Amino acid sequence: MSTQPSPTPTNTTQGQIVYLALGSNQGDRKALLTQALLRIQQTVAIDAISAVYETDPVGYLDQPRFLNLACRGMTELPPLELLKALKLIETELGRIPTFRNAPRLIDIDILLYGDLSMTTEQLIIPHPRMWERAFVLAPLVEIEPGLVDPLTGRSAEECLTILSQKGMTRQDQLILPQPESTQDLS
Numbered sequence: 001m002s003t004q005p006s007p008t009p010t011n012t013t014q015g016q017i018v019y020l021a022l023g024s025n026q027g028d029r030k031a032l033l034t035q036a037l038l039r040i041q042q043t044v045a046i047d048a049i050s051a052v053y054e055t056d057p058v059g060y061l062d063q064p065r066f067l068n069l070a071c072r073g074m075t076e077l078p079p080l081e082l083l084k085a086l087k088l089i090e091t092e093l094g095r096i097p098t099f100r101n102a103p104r105l106i107d108i109d110i111l112l113y114g115d116l117s118m119t120t121e122q123l124i125i126p127h128p129r130m131w132e133r134a135f136v137l138a139p140l141v142e143i144e145p146g147l148v149d150p151l152t153g154r155s156a157e158e159c160l161t162i163l164s165q166k167g168m169t170r171q172d173q174l175i176l177p178q179p180e181s182t183q184d185l186s
C-alpha cells in the first residue's frame with residue numbers, strides 16, 4: 001500500500017500584530033521619531049502610524065514636552081527579540097540609559113504583542129502603564145479604536161475619556177521618506 005507523501009511544509013508564519021508607543025523629548029524630536037520608525041520597519045511591517053501628539057511630561061515633570069505617537073505592525077520576532085531590536089534602535093539613536101521617566105532622545109515601548117500576556121524581569125506585556133497614560137492612548141485609539149484592555153474589559157477609548165488630556169496637542173502625521181526604488185536592471 002502506498003501512502004500519499006505529505007505536502008512539503010511551507011513557511012506559513014504570519015507573525016504577530018504588535019502595537020508600539022514612541023516618545024521623544026530631547027534633540028530634534030521629529031527627526032528622531034522618523035529615524036526610529038524607519039529602523040523599526042526593518043523588523044516590524046508597519047501598517048498604521050498615528051498623528052504626532054505634543055504632550056506635557058508625566059511622572060517626572062521638570063523636563064521638556066514630548067512628541068508621542070503609536071504604530072501598529074506585524075513582526076515575526078519573538079517578544080524578547082523584538083525588545084532587543086527596539087533597545088538597539090534606541091541606543092543607535094543616541095539614548096543613554098538614566099533613570100525611570102527621565103528625559104530621552106527616543107523611547108520605544110511594546111504595548112501589545114498579539115494576545116500575549118507575559119511578565120518577566122525584562123519585559124511585561126501588555127505594557128503595565130499603557131491604560132493610564134493619555135499620551136499613549138490618544139494616538140493608539142486613533143489607529144485602533146476598538147482596542148480593549150483584556151484585564152478590565154474597558155476599551156482604550158473609555159480609558160482615555162477618564163484621563164486628563166490637558167497639555168496634549170495633536171499635530172500632523174510624520175512624513176516618512178520613501179524607501180529608495182529598486183533599480184530596474186532590464
Ligand SMILES: Nc1ncnc2c1ncn2[C@@H]1O[C@H](COP(=O)(O)OP(=O)(O)OP(=O)(O)O)[C@@H](O)[C@H]1O
Nearest residue numbers: 099100101102107108109110122123124125127129
Ligand atoms: N512592554 C515593555 N516595553 C518596553 N520595555 C519594557 C516593557 N516591559 C518591561 N520593559 C523594560 O523596562 C525597561 C525600562 O524601559 P524604559 O527605560 O523605556 O522605561 P521608562 O520609559 O523610563 O518607563 P516606562 O516603562 O514607565 O515607560 C526596559 O529596559 C525593559 O527591559
Ligand SMILES: Nc1nc2c(c(=O)[nH]1)N=C(CO)CN2
Nearest residue numbers: 023055056057058066101135
Ligand atoms: N508626555 C509624556 N510623558 C512621559 C513619557 C512620554 O512619552 N510622554 N514617557 C515617560 C516614560 O516612558 C514618562 N513620561
